Amino acid sequence: MQAPRMRIAVFGFSELSERLREAGHEVFQASEPREIESAQLVVLGVSPEQMEFFVEKLAVFAKRGQLFLHSCPRYTLEVFRPLVELGALCFVSIETTHEAWSVTASDEVTATVGELLLAECQLRSISVPESKLQEFVAGVAFASFRNQVEIIAYQLLDQAVTDTETQVEIVDNAAGSRALMDVGTLERCVEVIPEPADRETFRHLAKRMAQAYRAHDVEWWAMNEGMDKE
Amino acid sequence: MQAPRMRIAVFGFSELSERLREAGHEVFQASEPREIESAQLVVLGVSPEQMEFFVEKLAVFAKRGQLFLHSCPRYTLEVFRPLVELGALCFVSIETTHEAWSVTASDEVTATVGELLLAECQLRSISVPESKLQEFVAGVAFASFRNQVEIIAYQLLDQAVTDTETQVEIVDNAAGSRALMDVGTLERCVEVIPEPADRETFRHLAKRMAQAYRAHDVEWWAMNEGMDKE
Known part of the structure; x- marks a missing residue:
């Protein structure tokens, strides 16, 4: 049985979304916030300076149960708060070694989804609690x-x-x-x-x-x- | 067959001479340069500031074939030059890890003696050429x-x-x-x-x-x- 393939919207550049594309997911480069409506997972690969601005714009179109990911070591889950409040499932995954990335998620189900996606990218996951993500970085x-x-x-x-x-x-x-x-x-x-x-x-x-x-x-x-x- | 035991004169403090004592050698604390006349090995455990002064004083009583050792990372073999010129066999051994010390000697025979003495102290030796001892430290x-x-x-x-x-x-x-x-x-x-x-x-x-x-x-x-x- 093949694992379910997701439709993934990417803003900016993300190594994880490149790897998810190789794993068979349908990844598309988004430029307008509205485009996330058709995506199950939204990856924010924008610069740290743009992150808060993008979260705010995307919150307008975000849906309950939609997945959001960033890999920016400057931010914890806190930057995703407007999305979490809408019922979106948010996680942060930071490149730690060449073989392992961290996972910090808004809830346990999302953490598991994050770990499964990393596994599809041939990456091991390191679980990091939100309260200690800064210490981790x-x-x-x-x-x-x-x-x-x-x-x-x-x-x-x-x-x-x-x-x-x-x-x-x-x-x-x-x-x-x-x-x-x-x-x-x-x-x-x-x-x-x-x-x-x-x-x-x-x-x-x-x-x-x-x-x-x-x-x-x-x-x-x-x-x-x-x-x-x- | 028991290995030959040496008479060892120590100036100052030396961890190696403590270990050589435990290995069965006859180690004595020296205070006068003249006392080295009865020793096969002389260990300089004095402070870095005193090293050159002591070498100069000991050169008066040093004999051809007598062994000299220091473990001071500030100095290479160069500090022993007055003794080497008299035909003394000189070596430097620097604490590197808890299990291994370096050996840098004035000639190959002395290097071998140094390695044997370290082995008696349950230490492995790391051979370091004189020209690269500073880089090593x-x-x-x-x-x-x-x-x-x-x-x-x-x-x-x-x-x-x-x-x-x-x-x-x-x-x-x-x-x-x-x-x-x-x-x-x-x-x-x-x-x-x-x-x-x-x-x-x-x-x-x-x-x-x-x-x-x-x-x-x-x-x-x-x-x-x-x-x-x-």
Whole structure:
């Protein structure tokens, strides 16, 4: 038995609607609010600046039981409130990794529909409560920062250690130590970092670690170096 | 057959010499340079500021074939040059993870001795060439920064996602996206980060990511927010 195919209206660009099209749904690019009348699911892929404006315009034509989705990490479900009040079924799905997207929905049935649609897109869903969606997005942002810092760590270690497994072991397990978090040591480290942006990040994070280790001299150095040289 | 036990002189504090004592070596705390005459291995656990002074003083009593070790990430083998010139066998071993320390030696035989001694301390050794020891230390520092950033990511995700496996998957795979690296989104993220130091780190790293994504508006925001509010 084939799963039911939906008629899906998209405003702007949405990766999910592209994937839903590939999964066999009837996806059409909408430009007028009135066009949503024929759609079971409406995807808002507009810019963050336009989101509230579009919700307001679409509310005029929205129907009870109609599905609405956005994937904009700036907004929670709150932006959909005018639609929810009309009885529309709203959910937010944020790209989290290449294989998993979050699902935050106005009710349990909508959450299940969201999960089923993600599964059709070959994506796993991560259920996130509405009250914690902002924390979730901040956590994902910090995780992507962590992965940027990791890239720099690998670039440096790759010059000193040829074995990839050892590099991974070091990156996964390196713990700051008092010996490392020392002004003179960190000054010498900065010398060998080729990229100015990486040097600045190094100084910022050295300061941050110094706070954790309460090594006030490192903190002082990172602040001064940052001001004098950059 | 029991491995040969060495007489080891320690100046200052050294974790390795503590472990070598546990492994059965005869370790004694030295205070006078002359005391090294009876030692096969001399460990310099003094502060970074004292290192060069001690090397100079010990060079008076050092003998050809005598082993010298320091674990100070501020210095490479270069600090041991006066001892190497006398024919002493010198090596540097830096704490890298809880299970592995680096080895950088003046020659191959000394490198092997260093690796054997680490093995006696239940530590694996990571061979690092002298010319890349500074890059190695900088890489280890970045790795420990990465692990600090990771802790903050987990603290935030833990509020939104209860399943630990999912948290790990997110932290390991979160990739920055243009949607995430957006001024309005990042401003909202900062609101939910409780620690001021974490907020500052968030702003710095957001700026860094914006540079990578060439999103100049984010860069501008991170700089302004940093100045106005902190």
